Amino acid sequence: MFWNKTAGWINSPKDVIDIISYEGEVYCIPVNIHRANVMWYSPKIFKEAGLTPPESMDDFFAVADALKAKGITPLALGDTNTWPSTHLLASVLLASTGPDKYRDLWSGKVSWSDSDVQKGLKNFAKMMGYINSDHAALTNMDAAGYVAEGKAAMNVMGDWAAGYFQSQGYVQGEDWDWIPAPGTRGSFTMLSDSFGLTKNAPNRENVVKWLEVCASKDGQDAFNPIKGSIPSRTDGDRSKYGAYLNGAMDDFATNAIVPSLAHGAAVSEAWLTKINDVMSVFTTDLNVAKATAEFQALADKYAPK
Amino acid sequence: MMKKADNPIIKYTVAILFALMFLFPLYILFNTSFKPFSEVRISEMWIMTKSPSFEGFGEAFSKLGGNMKNSFLMVIPVSLLSVLMGSVNGYVFSKWKFRGANVVFALIVFGMFIPYQSILIPLVQTLSKIGLYGRLTGLIFTHLVYGLPISTLMFRNYYAELPDELLEAGQLDGLGIWGVFGRIIFPISAPAMVVVLIWQFTSVWNDFLFAVVITQKPSIQPITVALQNLAGSQIIEWNVQMAGALIAAVPTLLIYIFLGKFFIRGLLAGSVKG
Amino acid sequence: MYRPKKEIRKGLLVVIPFTAVLFIFVYGFIIWSARVSLTAWDGILPNMKFVGFSNYLELLKTQRFQTDLFNTFYFTIFFMAVCIVVGFLLSYLLYQGIRGEAVFRTIYLFPLSLSFVVTGVLWRWLLSPEVGLNALLRMIGFSHADFGWFTSTQSFAKYNFALISLIIAASWQYSGYTMAMYLAGLRSIPTQIIESAKIDGAGEWRIVRSILLPSIRPITFSAMIVLGHVSLKIFDLAYAMTGKGPSFVTDFPGLFMFETTFRGNHYAEGSAISMFMLLLVALVIIPYLRSTFKGEE
Numbered sequence: 102m103f104w105n106k107t108a109g110w111i112n113s114p115k116d117v118i119d120i121i122s123y124e125g126e127v128y129c130i131p132v133n134i135h136r137a138n139v140m141w142y143s144p145k146i147f148k149e150a151g152l153t154p155p156e157s158m159d160d161f162f163a164v165a166d167a168l169k170a171k172g173i174t175p176l177a178l179g180d181t182n183t184w185p186s187t188h189l190l191a192s193v194l195l196a197s198t199g200p201d202k203y204r205d206l207w208s209g210k211v212s213w214s215d216s217d218v219q220k221g222l223k224n225f226a227k228m229m230g231y232i233n234s235d236h237a238a239l240t241n242m243d244a245a246g247y248v249a250e251g252k253a254a255m256n257v258m259g260d261w262a263a264g265y266f267q268s269q270g271y272v273q274g275e276d277w278d279w280i281p282a283p284g285t286r287g288s289f290t291m292l293s294d295s296f297g298l299t300k301n302a303p304n305r306e307n308v309v310k311w312l313e314v315c316a317s318k319d320g321q322d323a324f325n326p327i328k329g330s331i332p333s334r335t336d337g338d339r340s341k342y343g344a345y346l347n348g349a350m351d352d353f354a355t356n357a358i359v360p361s362l363a364h365g366a367a368v369s370e371a372w373l374t375k376i377n378d379v380m381s382v383f384t385t386d387l388n389v390a391k392a393t394a395e396f397q398a399l400a401d402k403y404a405p406k
Numbered sequence: 407m408m409k410k411a412d413n414p415i416i417k418y419t420v421a422i423l424f425a426l427m428f429l430f431p432l433y434i435l436f437n438t439s440f441k442p443f444s445e446v447r448i449s450e451m452w453i454m455t456k457s458p459s460f461e462g463f464g465e466a467f468s469k470l471g472g473n474m475k476n477s478f479l480m481v482i483p484v485s486l487l488s489v490l491m492g493s494v495n496g497y498v499f500s501k502w503k504f505r506g507a508n509v510v511f512a513l514i515v516f517g518m519f520i521p522y523q524s525i526l527i528p529l530v531q532t533l534s535k536i537g538l539y540g541r542l543t544g545l546i547f548t549h550l551v552y553g554l555p556i557s558t559l560m561f562r563n564y565y566a567e568l569p570d571e572l573l574e575a576g577q578l579d580g581l582g583i584w585g586v587f588g589r590i591i592f593p594i595s596a597p598a599m600v601v602v603l604i605w606q607f608t609s610v611w612n613d614f615l616f617a618v619v620i621t622q623k624p625s626i627q628p629i630t631v632a633l634q635n636l637a638g639s640q641i642i643e644w645n646v647q648m649a650g651a652l653i654a655a656v657p658t659l660l661i662y663i664f665l666g667k668f669f670i671r672g673l674l675a676g677s678v679k680g
Numbered sequence: 681m682y683r684p685k686k687e688i689r690k691g692l693l694v695v696i697p698f699t700a701v702l703f704i705f706v707y708g709f710i711i712w713s714a715r716v717s718l719t720a721w722d723g724i725l726p727n728m729k730f731v732g733f734s735n736y737l738e739l740l741k742t743q744r745f746q747t748d749l750f751n752t753f754y755f756t757i758f759f760m761a762v763c764i765v766v767g768f769l770l771s772y773l774l775y776q777g778i779r780g781e782a783v784f785r786t787i788y789l790f791p792l793s794l795s796f797v798v799t800g801v802l803w804r805w806l807l808s809p810e811v812g813l814n815a816l817l818r819m820i821g822f823s824h825a826d827f828g829w830f831t832s833t834q835s836f837a838k839y840n841f842a843l844i845s846l847i848i849a850a851s852w853q854y855s856g857y858t859m860a861m862y863l864a865g866l867r868s869i870p871t872q873i874i875e876s877a878k879i880d881g882a883g884e885w886r887i888v889r890s891i892l893l894p895s896i897r898p899i900t901f902s903a904m905i906v907l908g909h910v911s912l913k914i915f916d917l918a919y920a921m922t923g924k925g926p927s928f929v930t931d932f933p934g935l936f937m938f939e940t941t942f943r944g945n946h947y948a949e950g951s952a953i954s955m956f957m958l959l960l961v962a963l964v965i966i967p968y969l970r971s972t973f974k975g976e977e
Binding site (some may be wrong): 434 | 687695699700702704705707709710770773775776784785786788790791792793796798804805806808852860871916941961964
């Protein structure tokens with residue numbers, strides 16, 4: 102198709118090109134990259150409790166127990182719209198499977214009964230014992246807010262939360278800070294806003310011009326600092342981006358990049374909506390065996406053949 | 407009318423208590439609308455705004471002003487035409503019953519009970535074929551079609567209460583079916599007209615499902631859709647949302663406040679027996 | 681009345697075009713939907729392979745749809761009950777004569793003017809377990825106010841307590857409607873009947889029971905139909921206020937259909953759900969229509 106001729110101007114890491122391609126052809130131009138596997142935490146709470154933000158899932162449970170003993174909500178979750186729990190699950194799975202097996206899970210090559218996947222599911226079920234009781238009433242934004250307000254210690258959410266913190270006047274380093282979600286350092290779970298060109302587009306020329314802007318350095322550097330995301334190109338102008346975003350860009354250039362589950366990068370909408378349905382029950386009944394069976398059935402039905 | 411000589415206190419207490427229950431959600435609506443974004447937090451909804459600002463309204467108005475216009479452009483033709491179509495239809499079905507009229511009427515009325523989700527896809531396809539998809543006229547057309555059952559029902563019930571003698575008098579003067587309608591029936595249709603107008607205005611103004619499916623361009627969308635779109639996909643400016651919701655509610659609120667008693671009068675006039 | 685065929689034909693000339701268009705947009709489309717519900721269309725591209733009733737059977741086996749059916753049942757019953765009781769109570773108060781009736785009436789009626797989306801957003805905040813009504817109650821001394829409202833996953837006999845939140849919001853919006861209906865009905869009762877009952881020594885309660893309630897029965901019936909049809913199709917309110925809830929405690933067929941069709945592209949499944957919704961509505965509406973028309977002949 103059209104893009105391979107001008108593939109040179111998509112200056113993105115190979116992993117990203119894989120995600121936006123199908124059978125070797127690029128189908129959309131990502132104008133930005135958001136990161137999903139980020140854990141936001143409250144420096145105030147950690148300092149007072151004398152704890153350090155957890156790097157692994159085991160660390161997480163140790164920290165969570167300590168916090169719970171002090172009467173502090175360890176993890177904030179706001180899943181009234183269901184997807185934030187899927188978002189959390191993706192990070193927890195990634196922690197035990199690592200990037201390669203994670204990708205294979207979504208291509209149907211790995212079974213949900215695999216021991217690493219099972220570990221992830223069990224970890225998730227255990228985590229549900231450490232969340233705020235009103236999680237089903239909050240949006241993801243409300244839950245992130247809990248961290249900045251000092252009502253909860255940690256929150257796993259995409260990096261648009263940073264934009265929210267800044268607009269509310271919270272200060273990085275005091276009210277909030279971040280580390281990669283526990284167990285996922287070295288991986289960058291990406292999602293992106295991207296634009297495509299439909300087959301019979303009436304204004305093809307204009308669309309192509311727009312796509313060129315989206316793919317260009319100037320275009321991405323103009324859009325992303327305001328959006329709160331980083332460019333999909335590896336040569337963005339660092340000076341235009343704030344502290345968090347620079348950190349993200351560092352990771353993006355060096356980490357293994359995996360597609361986000363909850364935001365449509367890893368699986369089709371059809372599959373994802375059914376996964377969300379399973380999550381709606383799993384977060385309440387914590388039944389790993391049942392969830393495994395249901396996830397497997399969905400994978401059998403929807404994974405690319 | 408009954409006089410409750412004993413216990414006026416109970417009567418007023420109950421009435422006021424209920425009035426408070428009906429009103430207190432408005433506190434949240436107003437309070438949040440007048441907050442600057444930096445103060446908007448779900449955890450502080452009860453706390454009165456410390457620095458009231460019109461920020462939310464300004465933002466909401468600049469974003470929603472055009473859409474409000476669209477809503478008016480849509481609602482006014484629909485309401486007026488619904489009255490016209492409903493009265494004509496209701497007239498025939500109440501006073502000029504042809505063979506099978508009752509069955510047809512029942513089928514028409516049943517049409518207003520269907521879940522609209524079940525016809526969305528063929529609706530979109532059909533509108534595309536006739537060139538109305540994505541246009542405000544397409545939305546107007548849709549509301550006219552799906553508003554026909556309730557308008558017909560309300561007028562038909564109202565006219566059914568009118569004595570046949572009224573029409574016979576006209577017929578004696580040599581008037582035909584539409585002559586009777588124009589000279590005699592239509593002029594006294596005011597109570598039913600008011601009910602249909604109010605009902606259609608409110609339900610079309612507040613409609614979300616058809617609007618979100620049929621109008622794609624933001625410049626044509628009615629205010630209900632625009633209000634939903636105000637919410638960013640991951641982060642929502644609640645003060646703007648609430649202010650926008652208030653703005654969007656004003657026209658229908660005003661209608662209920664000023665025309666409420668006509669609404670009840672109209673119901674009294676016969677639409678009640680549904 | 682004189683109804684010559686010629687005149688009737690003139691009438692039909694107008695009625696037929698309107699009705700024909702309506703029938704296409706209603707019945708023609710329903711048939712289309714029914715057809716899709718019997719196919720295997722699952723994804724963006726249409727797939728019209730015939731699969732009989734398997735979509736329907738699959739639905740009935742899913743936890744989500746089963747919960748939806750129970751939710752619809754309980755929500756409908758309680759929503760109707762609250763609107764009818766509160767509506768009647770309020771109409772009775774106004775009927776008795778009260779100073780500032782216009783003000784009270786407007787207050788009770790105004791929620792009807794709001795869209796379900798606005799109502800949903802408002803009540804979602806109000807009943808948010810940590811910061812909403814519970815917080816207010818705690819502020820004034822009820823330290824145990826910790827009911828989960830729409831996040832509660834408790835239930836009894838498949839009645840999900842979370843539904844209470846939706847019932848409150850929906851009744852808040854619609855009680856004004858039943859109030860208006862009842863008020864109109866009460867006021868149409870001839871005062872002589874009441875006066876003569878009073879002369880016969882009937883007390884207030886007696887009058888309510890023997891005169892008022894029986895005469896407004898047709899209104900109750902009619903109100904139930906309108907309220908029932910709102911509750912069977914409920915979508916906007918659940919969408920804006922609670923979403924489907926943890927373990928689908930506040931899910932409804934209308935919401936399920938929307939998500940599965942427009943988010944998940946499961947078109948055949950969505951059509952099957954809407955056929956079920958149609959069936960539910962038909963079960964309620966058809967007997968009502970039949971009795972209305974029998975009564976007229």
